[in-house]
Amino acid sequence: MQNATNGRTGRNGRAKVLAVLRTPVGGCSVALLALVIALALFAPALWGDQASAVDVDAIQQGPTAAHLLGTDSLGRDVLARVLVATRLSIELAVTATLIGVAAGTVLGSAPSVLPRWAGRIVTSAVNIAVAFPGLLLALFFAMIFGIGAEGAVLAIGLAMAPAFARLTQTLSAAVAGQDFVAAARVAGAGRVRLLVRHVLPNIGEPLVVNATISAGMALLAFAGLSFLGIGVQAPAYDWGRLLGEGLNQIYVNPTAALAPGVAVMVAGLAFNLFGETVAGVVGARASRPSQLKDSATAAAAAPAAGGGGDRPVLLVDDLRIAFPGPAGRPVTPVRGVSFTVGAGESVGVVGESGSGKSLTALGVSRLIEAPGTVTAARLEFLGTPLLRAPEPEVRGLLGTSLALVFQDPMASFNPTQRIGRQLAEVSEQHQGLSRGRALDRAVERLREVRVPAAERRARQYPHEFSGGMRQRAMIAMGLMGEPRLVIADEPTTALDVTVQRQVLRLLAQVRESGDGSGSAPAALLLISHDITVVAQSCRRVLVMYAGRIVEDLPTADLHTAARHPYTRALLAAVPALDTDRDAPLAVIPGRPPEPGEVTAGCAFASRCSLADERCRADEPDPVNVGAEHRVACWHPQDSTPRSRTSSVDTTTAGGGA
Ligand code: SF4
DSSP: HHHHHHHHHHHHHHHHHHHTTHHHHHHHHHHHHHHHHHHHHHHHHHHHHHHHOOOOOGOOOOOSSTTTTTTTTTTOOOHHHHHHHHHHHHHHHHHHHHHHHHHHHHHHHHHHHHHHHHHHHHHHHHHHHHHHHHHHHHHHHHHHHOHHHHHHHHHHHHHHHHHOOOOOHHHHHHTTTHHHHHHHHHTTTOOHIIIIIIIIIHHHHHHHHHHHHHHHHHHHHHHHHHHTTSSSSSSOOOHHHHHHHHHHTTTTHHHHHHHHHHHHHHHHHHHHHHHHHHHHOOOOOOOSSSSSSSSOOOOOSOOOOOOOOTTTTTTEEEEHHHHHOOOEEOOOOOOEEEEEOTTTEEEEEEETTSSSHHHHHHHHHTTOOTOOEOOEEEEEEEETTTTTOOOHHHHHHHHHEEEEEOTTTTSSOOTTSSHHHHHHHHHHHOOOOOHHHHHHHHHHHHHHHOOOSHHHHTTGGGGSEEEEEEEHHHHHTTTOOOOOOEEESTTTTTHHHHHHHHHHHHHHHHHHTTTTSSSOOEEEEEEEEHHHHHHHOOSSSEEEEETEEEEEEEEHHHHOOOOSHHHHHHHTSSSOOOSOOTTOOOBBSSSSOGGGGGGGGGGTTTGGTTTOOHHOOOOOOEEEETTTEEOOOSSSSOOOOOOOOEEEEEOOOOOOO
């Protein structure tokens, strides 16, 4: 069935591409470009002799039967010279464009691999260069590189580079935010590898589209430089040079100037229209449902890195994550989070959107990028202080022992690489396996997570997998080594209930038996907005609100001993079997505060019916109220069976937990 879907998808994609090519613009662009290329290839052989034949008896003639567009100052045939000049004109324009794209891509990518200070210098230089008109830059460089075709190629190429650098920076920033890049980063990929393997392949198409359009602009720029006498020098000639010569005799034979001008215009049009057509084709392909817009997960893993006995797998103490806010005031969406995850333990984190649960996971995984800052009294993974240990050590540790499963299944895989290759990369990098052995291991792992026809599937691309299958594949990626901790951030949100259950069961199985080869069981940190998902899958629950943990208790006690008004409100908002189906769904009134809106006192006070002066003045710290039970509330409620006795009014609005 999947194959049938893939087949249909492929046919639909081809049909859309053909539809673009059949449009007037598509048809014209292909025909014009074919004509220009054919002339560039064959004109010198066909009309080369005629173009260079001097006829002193026919100097500066107008159009005649022998010379359809007349002759130049040496009696040479203008039409033949214009046709023959196609090759050099196109060669120079394409070479300059290639230089521009290459230099621009290097400059645009440099900030992501250089130290931050050097990256800033490059970015500032690009910003300044972009502010100058391209032709002005080209003239500036032409003066530096000297008069002649080589100097003009370099000048125009370098003048195009800033625009491509800016484009590369923008496109790279968009791709760098994708989950598959985060997953690769956790897998230990260095900056250069991230750039080369994951970012650049995904920005290739828009770069090609822009390069095609820019080739037309380069053609015009060349004509301009040659016309000014600082481009191609005699005896060589391109359209710009012919234009300059033709203008000298414009009153005698206007066609001598008109013909190269028309040639520049037609070729420029061919490149521009072709660029538009390529953009249309890329757009048609991107609109296929399989591209980058589906669902899924991400992961990384390999050999266990110690961490046995009673030592927690993860120890988080007073974790704070801050970002620069408006007016220079930092906002702190994670404010002093503390918890531990024991070996093989399953811990759930619940809370409404914006409570800081996903950011906490990113902070723990070292995935918060500057200008965000992560601080903690202690942040240890398998005993290694993540904030103090040397970067290579941390990268190696996370890459071998931490697996991530993200919410967006499609965005979590690199769409340009086959699934098997992406899995195998983890083992190649961290376990030193050969390409072949790493691929065998990838197939083995896909089989373990019950991906049917694993060998064939390993050769497929992410878009050929269904959402549930991609989740499995990402979990398989986590199993390429021996993960000691699996962090799953809303792993089932995009899936239907049946697949959701399968994925949760698979995660539970991974937790209980590691990678299935007798290795140590992995701990699970499951993040979800759905308290029932967490209750089904975890031994302990952390309830987060406005960047803090407000309650931490065993799942078994959730319905009978939850004491924080917010936890109770979350539970009350979940329909039970005995819920009156005719009654409106209960929700928590109001909304959580934005990180910049948190003021003194309990952040839940505006939504809590028990709030008093003390609540509004001081924020309560978590205190132990029982074995493995902490709650941060000045008025924790009594342990009572789950009921609709929430201290929060439940209303009928949509949303809730
Ligand atoms: S009772 Fe007070 S401290 Fe407790 S949740 Fe309500 S407002 Fe916050």
